[in-house]
Amino acid sequence: MTISDSENRRNKLVRAASRLFREKGYDGTTVRDIARAVGLQSGSLFYHFRNKEEILVAVMLNGMRRTSEAAENALARHSEPGERLQALFRAHLETLLGDLQDDMIVLLYEQRSMPAEAREHLITMRDAYERVWQEVIEAAVTAGVVDGDAALIRRFSLGALNWTVQWYRKDGPLSPTELADQFLRTLTGPARIPVT
């Protein structure tokens, strides 16, 4: 199966756009910036996308889809509540700080610029993702891995994790996986989570 040249070019445009949107914001990025990044004239961009918003939608859906997939795959390999919580922390942070980091940051911070219909679709996907978190945390509470209200723990955890994009450096001392484990330990207290 070969990837058509047009599809390939489209993907390059989406990747260039996600980097630019992250650096300069959606409103601060021009269609000329994006076209230039892949060696096109600005008018040619509209052969691949109907308008600028459509590029943003592609970036966001990409980030959201990969986040959900990573969580699913990680959870499929564990059944014990503490391990599932750990797998979810790791999957989230590995996706957030991995090679899709640009998409993820745009996903977190440019919701405002989304066209209404696509934004609603994204919110539906995000709600489903948060329900997964809710269930995993509820099971962890029941098992005594963590204490407290599950919804608060979920918001507390996702907030702390999502905020890492503000300060995490790849050349720092901790990998995303190690950082996820450290954060989880902060939440559970020492020695309540299995070491794998």
Place this chain on the structure above:
Amino acid sequence: MTISDSENRRNKLVRAASRLFREKGYDGTTVRDIARAVGLQSGSLFYHFRNKEEILVAVMLNGMRRTSEAAENALARHSEPGERLQALFRAHLETLLGDLQDDMIVLLYEQRSMPAEAREHLITMRDAYERVWQEVIEAAVTAGVVDGDAALIRRFSLGALNWTVQWYRKDGPLSPTELADQFLRTLTGPARIPVT
């Protein structure tokens, strides 16, 4: 002491701008939007500010200054490590979700649009603020109120707190103060923090 009309107008512009920057982003807000919000012609705005960036700087400094002041005032009233940590959590969230919420959200999310010199000034202020957090958390670790690495706990906590602007609703069940206490309890585990 009377406030001059000009100063008053300037303040109104800053407040209108902070609301607009929060709603539509800095790049998505035009000087015409801001001027219209206080009943001015767009050209007249430049009688009060040299340029658009200067308005953003005013909003950001406002938010950062009030955050630091709130923390100082809160800490001045406590000496016991657990109480100090609680006071800091409360002060941060009360400022973040209080009547300066627009300024605070702009402060958190529009750093990119700041002119270089003012941005460096803000970073200096933020570093000082985070050092206060670091010291309070280190004291709390020493006192056994929380376990773990102080720098990680600081980032975890500030991340979780700052993220509340994404989902907190004033008409929800918890006040900012109550939410701060709940979050702190999530961090410390049950019954390690004094109830006041």
Place this chain on the structure above:
DNA sequence: CCTACCGATCGGTAGG
């Protein structure tokens, strides 16, 4: 996919 272009809007200024 390029060339050539358009109408709209932007931040900002001059002169009063």
Place this chain on the structure above:
DNA sequence: CCTACCGATCGGTAGG
């Protein structure tokens, strides 16, 4: 603080 305006740039289109 308003009027009148400017040069630059924006997202997007027509025709090939």
